[in-house]
Amino acid sequence: MCSNHPRRQQASTLVDSRLYFFGGGTDTIVSSEVWYLDLSSSFNISTPSWHSNVVMPVGYNFGTSCLSPIDNSTVFLIGGRTWIANTNNFSYTSSVYKFDSKVSQWTTPTINNFNSNFTSRSDIQAVIDNYGKIFIFGGSDYINPTITPIYNYYNDMNTLDITNMTWSTQTQSQSALTYIGYTATLLPNGLIVYIGGSSGSSTSVRVNNISQIQVFDTKFYVWSTKPISGSTIASRRYHSAVLTQDGNIIIYGGSTLDSSGKIVYVFSDVAVLNTNSWVWSVPSATSASILYTNNIYILDIQNYTWVTTFNIPTTTNPAKQTQSNGNSSTDQANNSSSNLYIGIGVGAGVVILAVVFFVIGFFIFKNQHKQEIIATPGTFQGW
Template identity: 35%
Template sequence: MNFFENYIFRWLSIILVWTAVDGFTPPGRFRESSALVGNRLYFFGSQNIAQQRDNIYLDVTLSTLNTTNPSWFMSNPIPAEFLLASSCVGGPNKNTIYLLNHLTSNGDSNTTIVYAFDTVAATWSTPNISGQIPLSRQQFQAVNDTNGKIYMFGGFKYPNPSFNVIFNDIYILDTLILAWIQGSNVNAPTPRVDFTATLLNNGLILYIGGTVGDSTIYMSEIPTYNINNNSWNTMIATGDTLNSRS
C-alpha cells in the first residue's frame, strides 16, 4: 500500500467510525418503504435516483432514543432499485425483512421479485420461492401477520402509465416454507392503487382509500380480508363524512 492509498484508507476508516458512532443525516426522500425489527426501524429505497438502493435505519431503543436529534445508520444496500413497493417482516425468527419488488438489477421484471434481508447478519439474498408467482406490480400494499405470512393486494403493472392494468388479486407469501399462494378472489373489491392496508388483531386486513384510474375511492367503503378463513367482505363506515382520497 503506497502513501496515497494509506492516506485514503485512514480517512475512510475514520469516516466509518464516525458513521457507526454518531450516525448521519440522510437527504429527503419519498416513496420508500419501512419495516420494524426489534429496536431498528428500517427504510428502503426512494423515488430519488441516488437513494433507490438505500438501506438505512433508526435505532429506536426507548431508553437511549434522542427524540430531538435521532441518529441514522447505513446498512448494506439493496441488490436492486426499490421504490413504489413494500417491505414486510417474516421468517422463522421474525428477523428477516422481505422486499416485494418489481425491479431487478437489470430493470423491470415480469413477475414479483423478492429480496430477503437478514437483519442479524446484515446480508441480502434472493430466496427461491415456489408456487404461483404473482405478476410484478407497483403501488400495492402488503402486510405481515405473526405466523410468517405476507399478504399482498392490488397495485398496477409497470410500465403502464395509462393505469389500465390494475389488480384486485391477493397473494400470500408464506416465508416459513417460501411459497406463494393465491388468496380468495370471491367478493374481492374493485382494483386499486395507492391505498392503505392495516392488519387488526382479530385477523382482518382493512383496505382504505386509493385510486382507480383518475377516480379516488370513498372512505366509507372499507374492504376487509379475513386471514382466518381467507374471505372478503365490505364494511360501511358511518359517522363524519370524509372525502374520497388516495
C-alpha cells in the first residue's frame, strides 16, 4: 500500500504478526500486489510499517480470504474477480488459490467435486471453522466488463474442506434469499451471522433489512431468522464486521446504491450487535466518508474515539489461533495469559495482535488495557 496506490476491494488476512492485503482495485487497474503491515511493533498512523511480498498470479478484487487453522500459515483466496495482472482484462481462471506465507509461494490447489457454477463468484464473505471447513454463501458472477455486465445471483451454500480439498454445494429452496455484499461472522457456537447486503436478481436488487438477520447453523445446516431490537440501523451493503470475545459484532460503514448500481450514500457510522440479546446499539464514533484512502485509522472501542498510535502489549505470549470466523469475517484467537484476541475482517480488512480488523480495513485491538479498531487502506464507500 504505497503512498501512490490507494485502493479498495482487496482481501486481507492476519498471519501471525503480519496483516496481509491481496490485490484490490485502484483508479486504473486491478492489482496483483501483495502487501503486509508489520504488527510486531508499535507505530503511528503517519508511519505504518508496510512491506511488499511476492505478487499474485492474477489481478484480484471482490473476493475473500481465510487462514488455515491446520497450520496457521496457509491463506486460501476464495472466489473474487480475477484479471490479467495489472490490466482491466477479465481472466477466466481458478476460483481458489493457496498462499504459503512461510515461503511466499502461490499454488492452485486441485479440488474434488468443485462446483463449476462457482467460477468467477464474487461479492462474497467466507468463514472458516476450527476443523478447516470454509463456508461461502451466495454471491454473484461478473461475466464480462467490456459489454453490458451480465450478473447471476446465487443462494447456494458452498463448502470447502481443506483437510481433503473436497468441495460440496448445498442448494437452498427457492424461498431462500440470494445474498451479495454482506458480512458473515462465525460465532463460537457454530452459527454464521449474515448482516446486510443485497438480495434479488439481475433485474431487481434490494438492500436487505438489517433488523432481520439470517443465521446459518454449521452443525445442522439449517437457516433461521433473528429479529433484532434496539437502535435503528440503516440497511447497507459492502460494510465491515468483526467479532469481539464477548459476543458483540461491530460493523462499520457501508453504502446504499441506486437501481443502476451507483453509490447514493456512504455511511461513516459504527454499530454494535449483541449476539447474546440480539440488540443493536450505536456508539458515538464516526469518521469522514472518503472515496479512496491509503491511510490507517484506529478506533479505541473502550471509549469509541479515534487515536493515532497502535501500541503492542508490553508482554505477550504466542496466541493459539482458534478460527471462529473467517471476512469478512472474524477469526478469533485468544491467549489466556495476555488476553489477546485476533479478529479478521471481511473482504478488505482483517485483524491483528489483539486487534480486530474490519473489511474495509479495520482491526479491533483487545488486551487487558486497551481495545482498538484499526482502519486500513480501502474505501469508506464499501468495496
